[in-house]
Amino acid sequence: MTDLSHIDPNPGLGRITINNLTINLGSGTQSFTALQNVSMSAEPGEFVCLLGPSGCGKSTLLGALAGHLKAGSGSIQVDGQAVNGPQPERGLVFQQHTLFPWQKVIDNVAFGLKMKGVSRRERHQQARELLELVGLAGFENHYPVQLSGGMQQRVEIARVLINAPKVMLMDEPFSALDAQTRMMMQQLLLEVWERIKTSIVFITHDIDEALFLADRILVMSPRPGRIIEELRLDFARPRAAELITSEHFMQLKRHCLELLHPQATDFPLPRLNPLGDELNTETDFAN
């Protein structure tokens, strides 16, 4: 087993409180309300999934929590502190392509410690331990371009964890991966989270993923995003892949499908990202 003595298994608290959050994006005539009066909370060490259709504003919510987007009105607090700009204690994992391509894997992971002024030797030591934790021992000197999509996301997770974040914010981190790799990554994430209990807010539009991972699911409506239902999941942990074929799981899945069922008059909205821009889905997946 990896020695994780440097990394606090209970990093502070990580209680999230969001009250009546409204966020408007775009400017002038392009302006629209991405989120309207959203309130939610997460307990320290809780795994919360935000589930909703494309463009419902769930990534916007995550961006605001990360501190990259300003609240229009309402408040966001972590452990009673108002969120005011990005902080390493609120780690953000994007969908893909945010590793620094010019740095070797080990330097990508050690980046947060470099910013804190930790010596090279010490930060490489910790980075090596985290790489082992996410199953990438031996890939320290590879560049991101030499890794598969799944391996890159493992590096992303290690890079965020090295800062011992109170909260880990994940924006559809596995949605660009193939189904098999995705399942593997979900299990890996749960294993890691069992050992380093940070609060996780995980964005997804994949019902199976939300049901498999979360302690609690918050289902969101299409734009303007509101939370329309809260589902508490009491599946035992650790969870295994068989869970997704169990009767209870299927029941909940049907329920979620009904909640997310698109109306005949709806058209799919462009995907939003945590930085507030609308992404062109085609180009986003093309690279």
Added chain:
Amino acid sequence: MTAISQAVESVVAESRMPNRLAIGRLLRRAVSLSLCILAWHFASTNHVNLGIVTFQNVPSPLEIVTEGLELLHSKKMLAHLTASMTRVFSGFLAAALVGISLGLIIGRSRFAEDVLLPPLEMLRPIPAVAWIPLAILMFPSSELSMIFITFTGALFPILLNTIHGVEGVEARLIASARSLGSGKLAIFTEVILPAAAPSIFTGLSIGMGTAWFCLVTAEMIAGQFGLGYYTWSSYTIQNYAAIVVGMLLIGGLGMASSVLVKKLGDLLMPWRVLERKKHD
């Protein structure tokens, strides 16, 4: 995990395989080049006259080789080379310094873009030749004015590519760095600079080419040495083979310097080499 490492290994193994396709392409290129030289030889030795263009006064490839060898053995060769190279590299280095610094500032700050870019855009379309009279008037020595001409040639490709590189840095990379605890200075040194580096090196490589390109222009001003001077003075004394020797030397050195810049880029950015391999 094993499946992944196997996949990695097979990719590595593939790239080591001798590539028959590459050899075939190399051969095609060599044949094409030889055919061109053969056509030139035929046209010049037969004094072909096509009406609008005539090869009557064009020296043949053989004459040029003889002339080139002669120059190689002459004492002036080294003086010509060092004079030209000093001018080109001084102009280029100054352009790199100014172009990269200005490019980084303009690419990052809208204020700097509004203040600095309009005058630069106004100067950009002015060709090197047009600068000659003013350059002579502006600089105390002809050496400096020649360096200035090569500087103007190299500056704009470097500047514009740097701006382009800085503006193209993905917002997601900057956001990630901020979330990982980077302050303003660290964003600049750890993200903007390395992310823009490939584009900066493209600019440097093009700029190196244009610096040589402007050399002949610059050396028309004055001096007794330099490849541009050699080429131009050969024309005035009607040594036609020497003109072509000068042209080829300038072209060859320009190309070699550009390749040198590219190689330096590959050395500093090994990850770019890997990316290129992956996309091939």
